[in-house]
Amino acid sequence: MKWDPSKYAEFADYRSRPFFDLTGRIAAEEPRRVVDLGCGPGSLTAALVDRWPRARVTGLDSSAAMIAAASAASRPQNLDFEVGDIAAWTPPEDLDVLVSNAALQWLPGHQDLLRAWASALGSGAWLAFQVPGNFSAPSHVLMRRQAASSRWHSRLDGVLRHEDAVSEPADYLALLLEAGFDADAWETTYLHVLQGSDPVLEWVRGTGLRPVLAALEPQEASEFEREYAEALRHAYPAGPHGTVFPFRRIFCVARKR
Ligand SMILES: C[S@@+](CC[C@H](N)C(=O)[O-])C[C@H]1O[C@@H](n2cnc3c(N)ncnc32)[C@H](O)[C@@H]1O
Incomplete structure (x- = not known):
């Protein structure tokens, strides 16, 4: 599945706020090594x-x-970037801060990765991650319902994950405490006020809709989007000041004991 950096950069302000809400809770003072997965x-x-x-x-x-x-x-x-798969990554020995913002939901079984990182991190190291907690929101429910309909089922079967995408905050908290961390887990629902026509469709095009678009031929993708946009307009009606798009997110910040 291809990612489009310019598409993702839309709504940058709304997408970046959770990152700062997350990293603001990391109290490391002079970390040697920081990794952003x-x-x-x-x-x-x-x-x-x-x-x-x-x-x-x-x-x-x-x-x-x-x-x-x-x-x-x-x-x-002192800043570098590398191509790599989170699933195959292992923490370097001098790692003091590990951050992952809005990415682990793409990795089935990332809870096992969290446990593996926990045993590799040294005492005092920080682990901070944020994942969307909106898989039951209308934007996702409508997308899954349409993908499962008789028109789309044969083309999109198995493309959208749901139940196992992320855990609940209490489950992450339990995992982290058991894995040897002092941990803080919480959730926030941001109320984004989006502008323009079909702004929720524009938003999900950059993230959650990507697996669907990648699985379809261009003409089919346009057809899917037209039908989906219609449903989104009812679920998220435009108001006098824009379209309110609630977005729940789950945060965990933990420090190895
Ligand atoms: C929603 S974006 C978040 C980007 C950035 N962390 C931010 O907050 O703006 C999710 C990113 O995770 C990356 N990603 C998804 N699965 C991955 C994997 N298995 N290994 C490494 N990166 C992955 C995608 O390529 C994408 O850039």
Whole structure:
């Protein structure tokens, strides 16, 4: 599945706020090494260098297009980017801060990765991640319902995951505590006020709708989007000040005991 850095950069302000709400809870002072897993186009990874100018900071992403966009921007010497799969990544020995913002939901079984990282991290190291908690929101329910309909079932069977995409905050908290961390887990529902026509469709095109678009021929994808946009307009009606799009997110920040 291909990622499009320019598409993802739309709504940058709304998409970046959870990153700062997440990393604001990391109390590390002088980390030696910081890694951002699923770093996307890298602008938020660069903010980690602003926060810890003496750390070596690495962004890792499986999308070559994202890493090309990240590497093209001018950057300080202590910031680098690499193409890689989170599932195959292991923490370097001097890692003091591990961040992953809005990426682990793409990895089935990432809970096992969290346990593996926990045993590899040294005492005092920080692990902070954020995942969307909106798989039961109308935007996802409508997408799955349409994908399962008689028109689309044969083309889209198995393309959209749901139940196992993310855990609930209490489950992450239990996992982290059992894995040897002091941990903080919480959730926030942001009320984004989006502008323009079909803004919720525009939003999901950059993320949740990508597996559907990747599975269909261009003409089919347009047909799917037309039908889906119609349903979204009813679920998220435009108001006098824009379209309100509630977005629940789950956060965990933990420190190895
Ligand atoms: C929603 S974007 C988040 C980007 C960035 N962290 C941010 O907050 O803006 C998800 C990113 O995760 C990356 N990703 C998804 N699965 C991955 C995997 N298995 N290994 C590495 N990166 C992955 C995608 O390429 C994409 O750039």
